[in-house]
Amino acid sequence: MGATKQFNPDFHIIEIGGTIGDIESLPFIEAIRQYKAEMGYGNAISIHCTLLPYLPTSGELKTKPSQHSVNVLRSYGIQPEILLCRTSKPIPKTEREKLALFCSISKDAVIECRDMKTIYEVPLALEEQGLCQVALKMLGVRDKKPDLKSWEKLVDKIKHPTKSIKVGIAGKYTKLSDAYISVVESLKHAGYADSASIEIKWINSEDCVDYECCKKELADIQAVVVPGGFGVRGIEGKLNVIRYARENNLPFLGLCLGLQCTVIEYARNVLKLTDANSKEFDDNPTDPVIDMMLDQKHIKGYGGTMRLGAYDCHLKKGTVAYKAYGKDVVSERHRHRYEVNFEYIEKLSKAGLVFSGMSPDGMLTEIVELPKLDWFVACQFHPEFKSRPDRPHPLFKGLVDAAVKRLNN
């Protein structure tokens, strides 16, 4: 609760991870109980989210799992004030009344949350269901008219795309899309601005180790992203993806490890340093174009030890990156342990790779690009963390713009 003291907000929303009934979350649940008791009625409420499964055989939404779940929560001493039900169908009046009665929740506090086309529609749907009104009433706070105009406009735009583009994401964790959720969202945000819906093609980098297979994987997409990651698995596949993008002018964005792979690929195939590699993957390559950052070399353990968080990046005037951002200095979030080996920057530059963004001291590579291609940019940082639905990140915007252009041609 230290955050409340520090920021003193009107409202503090606290989400408890996990599912009620798991033993791991018990200490947090007990903390809520104590807090609610101490704060007194009207100062703290809890919202319990449940699922109403639909049984096609009986054509019913079933309320029993929700009732049980509320019972478990009660056994911990917490009576939720609001029940929020995820459902694929509208909740009939009788089921709503049943839930209210058996969960001891007022009828207007049983809130329906239907599956939406886009997650950004959820605030509007919950507003329509009166979630905020009910919560404010229970907390004794005056309701005000919300200003949701720009959000409504955004959702309208999301729901009415005029074109569809296919963007590949080539990574190691493609079976679980949550592993790259911010990357996916950033691509979508950029699509919204162009009225384009984005279809993601998940490309397992291990399937691209063979160049012919890689070509086939990339044949039907308009752009490709090589996102961040760690470890050697799938690296050769990522290098193939980048080579294909570079040789075929396929719009490309490399993130973090994606930048490091871009540099390795350029060193190997353009500079002809065939043994160029990162010290992360090879202890002693002939050409260590990617090396551990100097201040990282003494660190032995993993976890919380990387170069983390926001750092400034200086952009070189006239470059693609500079034009995209429209300013000299940008702040971006980082999470890495390795960097481009400074000793190779001159050689790589001479061979045509443009170093368009550097750390303020000019030592650490932040952005590289090939300006002759439609969009070929890689960055050491993670732009995906700063994209907003109504304000796409310039680097994702550039990629999607180029993809749209490719689609039209």
Added chain:
Amino acid sequence: MTKYIFVTGGVVSSLGKGIVAASLGRLLRSRGYSVINQKFDPYINVDPGTMSPFQHGEVFVTDDGAETDLDLGHYERFTDTSLGKYNNVTSGSVY
């Protein structure tokens, strides 16, 4: 005085509690109120930095360099704010 709203989940995981919490944050903000969104995670690791993305999903990095739960990404995107290490509390960081 700050008012508290707790969000819990039942029946199954991956219900989208994070999106509900983020949406409520948006709705309160659009009424002109100030809001903090915070996530309590019941795992023993201090942060999700070294957990497998297969199990945990993305590690979301904040401006102040915290490696946090991906729900913070939803909070930032829905409420258009910049969060920090205070916004994600884990069992591991409490004990």
